[in-house]
Amino acid sequence: MTTAQESSSLGLQRSRPRVVIVGGGFGGIHAARRLCDVDVDVTLLDRGTSHLFQPLLYQCATGLLSEGEISSPLRHLLRGNRNVHVALGEAHAVDAASRVLTASRFDGSTFDLPYDYLIVAAGMRQAYHGHDEYIRWAPGMKTLDDALAIRRKLISAFEMAESLPTAEERRPWLTFAVAGGGPTGVELAGQIRELAVHALAHEFQSIDPCEARVLLFHGGDRVLPSFNRKLSAAAQRTLDKVGVETHLGVHVTDVCETSIETTAKNAAHTKKRYGARTILWTAGVEAVPFAGALANALGVKQIQGGRIAVEPDLTVPGHPNVWVIGDLMSLNELPGVAEVAMQGGRHVGGCIARTVAGGTPDRKPFKYRDLGSAAYIARRHALLQAGPIRMSGFMGWVSWGVIHIAFLAGYRNRFGTLLNWGVTLASRTRRERAITYGDPQSARQPYAEPASES
Numbered sequence: 001m002t003t004a005q006e007s008s009s010l011g012l013q014r015s016r017p018r019v020v021i022v023g024g025g026f027g028g029i030h031a032a033r034r035l036c037d038v039d040v041d042v043t044l045l046d047r048g049t050s051h052l053f054q055p056l057l058y059q060c061a062t063g064l065l066s067e068g069e070i071s072s073p074l075r076h077l078l079r080g081n082r083n084v085h086v087a088l089g090e091a092h093a094v095d096a097a098s099r100v101l102t103a104s105r106f107d108g109s110t111f112d113l114p115y116d117y118l119i120v121a122a123g124m125r126q127a128y129h130g131h132d133e134y135i136r137w138a139p140g141m142k143t144l145d146d147a148l149a150i151r152r153k154l155i156s157a158f159e160m161a162e163s164l165p166t167a168e169e170r171r172p173w174l175t176f177a178v179a180g181g182g183p184t185g186v187e188l189a190g191q192i193r194e195l196a197v198h199a200l201a202h203e204f205q206s207i208d209p210c211e212a213r214v215l216l217f218h219g220g221d222r223v224l225p226s227f228n229r230k231l232s233a234a235a236q237r238t239l240d241k242v243g244v245e246t247h248l249g250v251h252v253t254d255v256c257e258t259s260i261e262t263t264a265k266n267a268a269h270t271k272k273r274y275g276a277r278t279i280l281w282t283a284g285v286e287a288v289p290f291a292g293a294l295a296n297a298l299g300v301k302q303i304q305g306g307r308i309a310v311e312p313d314l315t316v317p318g319h320p321n322v323w324v325i326g327d328l329m330s331l332n333e334l335p336g337v338a339e340v341a342m343q344g345g346r347h348v349g350g351c352i353a354r355t356v357a358g359g360t361p362d363r364k365p366f367k368y369r370d371l372g373s374a375a376y377i378a379r380r381h382a383l384l385q386a387g388p389i390r391m392s393g394f395m396g397w398v399s400w401g402v403i404h405i406a407f408l409a410g411y412r413n414r415f416g417t418l419l420n421w422g423v424t425l426a427s428r429t430r431r432e433r434a435i436t437y438g439d440p441q442s443a444r445q446p447y448a449e450p451a452s453e454s
Contacts, residue, residue, distance in 0.1 A: 016041045016083075017356055020101055020115040022091045022290070024051050024074045027121030027326035027341035029409070034349025036081045039356055043113055044074065045103055047090040050144075051077055051409055055338060056417070057141055058184060061150040062191040063199065063430035069416045071144065072409040087113070091122065091290045094297040096319065117321050117352050120294060120308075121345065124327040124336065127286035127305060134255040138281040141184050150280060152435040154192065157278045158200060161207050172275040174212045177260045179252045180282035181218025182226070183375040186235060188280060189216045190378040193242045198379070199430040214244045215274060217262055219251050219283075224375060224383070226335065231383045234392040238377040255279055285336065291328055298322065304330050312365035314348055320361055323348045331366070338407065339371050374400040379425070 017040045021028045024046035032044050050071040059065040078084045089103035092110060101113045126140025139149045154176070161173040178189045192214050200209040216223070216239065223239070223246060224232045239246055247262065253271070254261035260279050264270040287306025295302045298316050303309055307330040308316060314329060316322045325348055326341035334340050347366045354362040372386025374396070382400035384391040391399055401421070408414045424430060437443040 017116045018043070018114055019117045019119065019352060020045065020113050021119045021121060022046075022101070023121035023123055023326070024048070024086075025054075025121055025123050025326060025341060026338045027345040028119070029074075029077060030342045030345030031119050031121065031325070031349045032078055032081060032084050032345075034346045035083070035353060038083070038349075038353040040083060040117075040352065042081070042084040043087055043115075044078065044084060045087045045089055045091060045101075045113065046074060047088070048144075049073055049075070049088060052144060053408055053413075054142070055404060055407070057144075057147050058188045058191055060144070060432070061141065061147040061188065062154065062195050063151060063433040064191070064424060065417060065420055066432045067144050067147065069413055069420065070408075072413060077409055091120075091293075093293050094118070096297050096322075099321075115321075118323070119345075119348055120290075120322070120324045120328060121326045121341065122288050122290050122328055124285040124305070125288050126281060127284040128281065129284060131255075134281060137257050138179065138255045138260075138279040140281045141188065142285070148436060149438075150188075151433070152437075153278045153280075154195065155433050155435050158196075158204065158207070158209055158212075160277070162204050163206075170207060172258060172277045174207065174209075175215065175274065175276040176212060176278045176280070177215045177217065177274060177276040178280045178282065179217050179260070180284070181216055181220060181223040181246070181248070182282060183224060183373075185216060185218070185280075185282040186223050186239065187376050188282060189214050189244045190239065190242060190376065193244055194379055195430060197242070198428040199433075215260075215276065216244050216246045217250055217252055217260075218246070218248050219265060221248055223248075226373065227375070227383055227385050228390055231385060231390055231392055235375070235377050235383055238381045242378045252283065255281075285327065287328060294324075313351065313363045314344060314366050315363075320363075323351075332368075334368055335373075337373065340368060343368055374403055376400055 019040050019042045021031055021044045024044055028044055029051055032042055035042050050073050053070040056070045060067055060070055074086045089105055092104045093102040099115050101115060102110055104110050126142050128134045139146050157173045161170040164170045176192050178185050196209040196212040222232045224235050249265050250262040253263040259273050259275050261271060261273045291306050295308055298319050300316060307328055308324045309330045310324050311317055314323045314325055316324055325344035327336035351362040351364060374384045376382045380394050380397050382397040384396045384399040405414050405418055
């Protein structure tokens with residue numbers, strides 16, 4: 001434990017025990033808040049400036065919510081925590097012997113953060129299972145950049161179809177393929193149909209947005225496999241009702257600019273190609289690159305998509321001052337959901353608080369309290385599963401809304417989201433449909449160079 005005054009390369013003078021938290025997601029935020037009144041100095045490091053509410057990211061992508069309604073500045077959320085410093089940077093390396101974490105700034109320079117206690121809540125990223133080239137045509141659903149890229153693809157697809165003269169030319173632009181039948185894929189597929197049927201139905205002259213095909217591909221025998229079979233079946237019925245075409249028992253085996261190929265998992269391994277100009281990827285996650293650097297530095301192996309196995313108290317084996325929490329940890333097959341991260345963050349913060357106060361390490365095992373899972377399927381249809389409680393349809397939808405509003409960070413975001421939902425239900429419109437080009441340089445470029453006359 002630090003007793004002499006030391007400084008990091010950020011110029012911070014610290015004399016108390018130093019806690020470094022990597023990641024400003026659910027786990028990182030709750031760990032920092034638990035340490036609010038503890039006699040420690042906390043640095044929360046994140047590669048972005050805001051806490052993102054990922055469970056509603058798909059609603060930003062489909063024009064229902066703005067990016068500001070599902071994100072909150074980290075500095076604002078932690079403004080009352082006087083012992084917390086927020087740093088913008090990406091964790092790059094760890095020296096376990098010297099207890100120093102090295103981070104990169106976005107300009108490529110680096111800085112060091114000495115620590116006495118390290119909490120890693122870096123999260124996961126979209127996995128393409130050895131085919132990272134797919135990301136060019138099939139964005140994932142993990143970041144605000146992903147959501148805005150998807151929004152651009154969705155809105156542009158309808159606009160492109162409007163400008164084309166024949167049904168054959170319009171067909172691939174009005175076909176939307178979603179890979180992955182978990183909660184994100186199901187929610188995204190349902191929202192695309194809602195966007196087409198409700199918000200855009202009467203705004204075009206040459207096309208009927210209601211004719212948009214939404215194809216959902218999943219390798220399992222049912223959608224939402226983490227839910228009870230009856231709830232999964234209820235979700236399937238709702239998807240069928242709103243017009244989502246579900247293809248089960250298939251793997252996506254190729255993605256290009258104009259189409260997607262699937263291969264059946266049965267003995268015949270039948271291949272089929274679908275013309276689609278909008279392809280979205282939600283089929284699995286993997287550890288962020290820093291997880292590999294951390295595992296190498298600590299002498300542990302990564303498992304299950306790059307996750308790091310932890311002890312019952314969430315510490316890394318052999319390193320009692322390093323904790324891994326949230327999606328990145330592997331313990332007792334706990335799901336990668338927000339509540340696991342939040343409870344893990346509070347648990348680790350409590351362990352550090354008791355260690356600092358008592359002078360002896362606190363090794364209290366982590367006990368997860370399962371508060372249930374929820375998934376939005378379509379308007380007035382959602383699922384809720386919590387212990388013996390099983391809800392679907394309208395009651396599941398109401399419960400889903402209450403849970404998500406309660407978990408949103410900040411009263412302003414909660415009120416804004418609730419108001420936006422109400423207006424959307426009443427008017428069947430979506431105002432958050434502005435698209436961007438990614439950066440000013442791209443925005444300055446013409447769509448295509450005009451053909452030269454010979």
